[in-house]
Amino acid sequence: MIRSKPLVVLDVDGVVADLVGTLKGRLQLPEDHPVTEWDLSKSFDKYDYSYIRGMMKQQHFWETLKAYPEGVAMVHRIRKRADILWCSSPFVPCSGWVAGRLNWLRSILAIRKYKEPFIATRDKQFVRGRVLIDDKPENVTNWALTGRPAILLDQEWNQDYASPNGLVVRGSWDEVDEILTSAFLHASI
Ligand SMILES: [Mg+2]
Numbered sequence: 001m002i003r004s005k006p007l008v009v010l011d012v013d014g015v016v017a018d019l020v021g022t023l024k025g026r027l028q029l030p031e032d033h034p035v036t037e038w039d040l041s042k043s044f045d046k047y048d049y050s051y052i053r054g055m056m057k058q059q060h061f062w063e064t065l066k067a068y069p070e071g072v073a074m075v076h077r078i079r080k081r082a083d084i085l086w087c088s089s090p091f092v093p094c095s096g097w098v099a100g101r102l103n104w105l106r107s108i109l110a111i112r113k114y115k116e117p118f119i120a121t122r123d124k125q126f127v128r129g130r131v132l133i134d135d136k137p138e139n140v141t142n143w144a145l146t147g148r149p150a151i152l153l154d155q156e157w158n159q160d161y162a163s164p165n166g167l168v169v170r171g172s173w174d175e176v177d178e179i180l181t182s183a184f185l186h187a188s189i
Contacts, residue, residue: 005083006184007129012088012101014038014135015153016071016109023052025066038136038157059096063103070173075109077177082184085129086111089122131183133176137161140168149183151176 013019020035027048035043044052055061078084086105090097098120105111105118119127124134125142132143132150137158140150144167152158152170161170171179 005081006131007085008078008082008180009085009087009124009127009129009132010075010078011124011132011134011136011139011153012086012105013065014155014157015133016068016075017104018066018068018071020157021068022061022064022066023055026055027051035157036159038138043157053093056091057094059094059100062091062094062097062100063107065104067108068173072109074173074176078180079114082180084111084114084116085127086116086118087124087127087129087132088118088120089124090120131180144168151179151183 010016020040021031023040023044024031024033027044029048037043040052041049075084088101090101094100101120102111102118111118121127123142124132124139125146130148132140132148133153134140134143134150135153135155135158137152140152140161141164143150144163144165148167150168152161152163152168153176154170154172158170161168163169169179169183
């Protein structure tokens with residue numbers, strides 16, 4: 001397919017899928033239970049984390065994640081000015097992860113209707129696209145090192161991050177539109 005609009009690469013967990021909120025709900029933890037590290041093993045005790053790993057091995061878990069309403073609204077706004085490519089790092093211990101992820105993206109965000117491609121990889125910097133939107137500091141850093149702008153979606157677990165070269169801008173779901181305007185101006189890939 002020939003694309004004329006800029007291509008925005010979007011992460012799923014922590015951007016549109018509320019993985020952490022879903023886990024807190026299943027564990028019956030309060031909503032304000034602190035999750036200050038992207039690595040979940042550091043924000044839950046070892047018993048809860050072992051339970052989490054067990055849940056995450058089930059395809060059904062990935063199909064029943066809560067969505068961030070602000071994230072879904074952001075996707076609808078981005079679609080008016082850009083094409084979206086979904087890029088998500090697989091949870092390898094779950095053999096049905098790809099199917100679970102695709103089923104969720106199809107039912108919650110209608111990616112089949114919008115003909116949006118999906119790539120499962122943790123090495124997102126090798127993917128084409130002008131801008132990456134992700135909540136994981138390592139991902140936005142590796143992307144920015146290729147000379148393309150990235151947006152670090154502001155979350156409790158990435159507050160310690162400092163951009164290495166100014167190509168990463170932190171923003172909330174509501175701030176993404178404005179940041180994209182400037183990112184499109186400065187990226188030509
Ligand atoms: Mg993520």
